[in-house]
Amino acid sequence: MKKKTVYIWMGTFVALSVALFAVIYYFHLQNDAIKIASNVKGGPPTLSNYIQGDMSNPLDKPMDVTKIGQYVYVTDTNHKQVQVFDPSGTPIFKFGKQGTGQGEFQFPYGIAGDKDGNVYVADLYNDKISIFTEKGKFIKYFNFANKADTPKSPGGLRIYSNKLYVTDIQGNRVMIFDLKGKKLLELTTATAKDDTLNAPNAVTIDSDNNIYVSDTGNQRIVCYDKTGKFTRIINGSIGGTGDSKFVNPRGIGVEPNGTLLMVDNMTHYVYGFDKNGKQVFQFGGLGSDKGQFYLPNGLYVDSNGQILITDTVNERVDLYY
């Protein structure tokens, strides 16, 4: 190829790029361009099977679920215990009972596992996060290095990269700790100082460590970057600026393809959102039939994209791929 031709091609390339971005800039097409650039491929996940417990030990109001190793751990909240299953739904064992002592629960809620397989369970009423071995033996309570950081009522709980993410429902805040109990970050507000979180129930992160909070009392999801800087609100209205269409948003998680999933407890649907917060699908609906929910709550996405959703009144955990 002649030098001149190369220069002509490159010049054309630059000129076209300049023209394209000038058009985007001057005609305010940013949002449309972002939409085109970030279309989520693939639709809603497919139901695989249910985890229900056996006849003598059914789940009662399962609030949250996680996967540790190959096993599924479910907070069987009204039974004040944790039930453990294999992914096909076979009950393996259970631990915990009603009470305020060590290894006992009043309202076991958020559940998460660390890399060693230890099980962390948040108790909304006992105001503690209990740590168990993977076999369910109580080890200790999570120790908050600074007592002021102890959540008033710990709800949602997740562990990512040796960091504990916990929502303090009554405290209206979300905190991130290292596993030794040192606070790394605290989120209390969304858009502005006076726009505080209200009863946040769940927290998750995506592959870029952006943080998503299910801000239940305000009927919205609040998105932050990894440093805790507010980025956007998702509430079902265009751009998140109108009245919310959510009713009691709960569990959230991010699929490996970047789709954000949210359980909308009182509409009995699970919604999927792309990276810009635009809803791309929904599934579920009120009922007890296959694929329906009745007051779903917890949601966990494992590294393979397997999705676990707790269905509190249908007394089951739904496993989706």
Added chain:
Amino acid sequence: MSKIKLSFSLLITILLVGILSTAAFAKDPYGLKPVSQGDGNLLVTFTGNTADSVDYNSGPKTYNAISFDVVLKDSTGNIVGTSTQYNGTIDTTTGSGSVTIPAGVMTPGDLYSVELYKTADSTHATLLSKATNVVVLNPHNGAMLNTNTPTTKVDANGNTISIDQNGNGLKNSNLTGYGNPRKNRSSQKIHGFYQNNTNSCASCHQTHTAANGESLLFKDGVYSTCSACHDGTTGAYNNFAPVSTSMTSSIDGTFNVQTAGHNGSLHEADGSLQISAAPGGNKDGGQYNQEFDCASCHAPHGAGSNLENNLNTDPMGWGSVPYAAASGQSITYTKGHSQATITTTIDNKNGKLFTYGASDIIDLNNGGTIPTTETFPYILVKTTATQDNVVYNSTSSTTKAAFNYFWNRAGVTAGSLVIQTYRWTDDVTYDSNGKQTGGGYVPDYSLWNRELGYPYVANTVLKNGNTDLTSPVDPNLHVVWRDAFAWGSDVATISTAVVSIGIDVETTGNIQSLYDSTYVGDITKPVKDANGNQLYDGYGNPEYQNAFIPDSGTEMSKYCASCHVDYASVTRTDVTGVYSQAHRHATLQDKLTCVRCHYAHGSEAQILHDANDNTYFTLTAAGQVFDNQTGTLTDTQKTTNTNNAISYFTDPNPSSALKRYTGMSVCYSCHGKGEQFVGNPNNYDTTTSQFLMGGDPGTTRNVITGK
């Protein structure tokens, strides 16, 4: 061309593309954000550009006070109003500014765009920022009630009414305002959230496939649906709150009871029982065979004010059951809003729908007298308010009569005509020995049901001949639906009426406010629930705070008696049921309200009281007999003391009675001050080292030592 040159050129190209794309995708530097407000206004906020800021090297960042024009354009690009009509100046500290485009300028639902220019740029040559697809929502309720701010409203007849933080001033029975009583914007504290494009109905209802009766409910869903929010996972009131000190003086107790070792007792509201299971129940009740669940007592759509804890105003649907005087007798009555005349053989002595002809309304101003024998359980009486009737002073014991309280609250002026319901009570006159000698009629402040929607059967109507004075409301008649009376000059013209009696319990965080007429409460402090959530602000009408609320204890008893009919004595001695002739506590009065001895939701060892009103929390405090707080105690000692305290308070007669006092110590809690007990050295409890103390429960007890 060498590879190096080619690579260099490519790098330059990529760099250029990168720079340009960064610029193109850069977020709006002026932060232009138009947001529709609930009242129909559009609030447009913007911030100054970094280029407008000054002096941030040598101190805090500040901005120049630059004025911006906000230009509103319709969907065809035409400017709405003028191009310089809306402008605002940015704050020099925050750099943010705003412009409000008032309601009415934009058509709700239409698409608009908003452009931002500097005001100095008078020709608007340089567009700084633009927002498209701007929509305002229809305010649809006008400036409807916001209970956070005291306000006035003009009702349908042009009368101005004042509404305070607690919703006082609203005069329809569900207290949700005129015009659109069930609509609500998110800023208002009515149960749940409402918006015009709401999706929340489907939380509970199914239009075509519901399994549970005409309410279109999904099967067995009420308890679970309520619990989804009221379990502590939202900011809403937690019915399952763990036991706490403040819970021991609450009305409700908790559903989170421990049965094992604590002998918990629950009001089983999960739909597993029928209402007919209620001890003392009356099979003639309106919904006797319905499931008992949260909605049996509470109004899922909101009773309109958190003061009532969303209690149904028409429990059991009795407000639509016509009252008939004798068994088997047919009765003719006017049916609710439709005003149709119905003849029925329904006979239910507990019916709460009363029809009054001209001769039934007693006019004290024209020679009428209140009967001394019972005719109807509820009668209608006209009278004239005196100056002494309309003043209420919460700190004065001399003006604490219920009518002072309610008439004062409603703004009744001296000399005004008032019409109100009186109810029959057997417990009204006593001889010199304190023995009851006869019953009589007393003013009643239940609530007049006002049913403006389907099925129109529990509605109160006051008429002048054939003219309904309540719909639309006569301008010379102030109907105080909530407290069951009406006042104004046109009371004189009321000749007939249909009255549907509902129930209105006004509650606070402390049960003492229901039964103790001397209780003032602390009006400076906000009232909090057991969970520490604020129930009411510590300001507003002082008499409306934690202090005694006349008649509310009675209303509470009537409320419980909706299902536990026989346990409400006093109104009638010949009530139907198993224990119709039994002797019992006279519960239909403030001082013996049901919740004085029972919790509403559930009870267990840790919130039970003993005869001296000690609780688990008082006796396990530092220095007390079951101290589990003092730091020097070993864990074993603390555990032992905790277990001993629970054992001490565990009810030896476990039942479903939702008791407030352990065992039968409830008797001593009131009667312990009697002569048989006072000063008796045998009334010494070796566990607590306390003598039985005199005094009313909830008040300061007097220590009574041995002889």
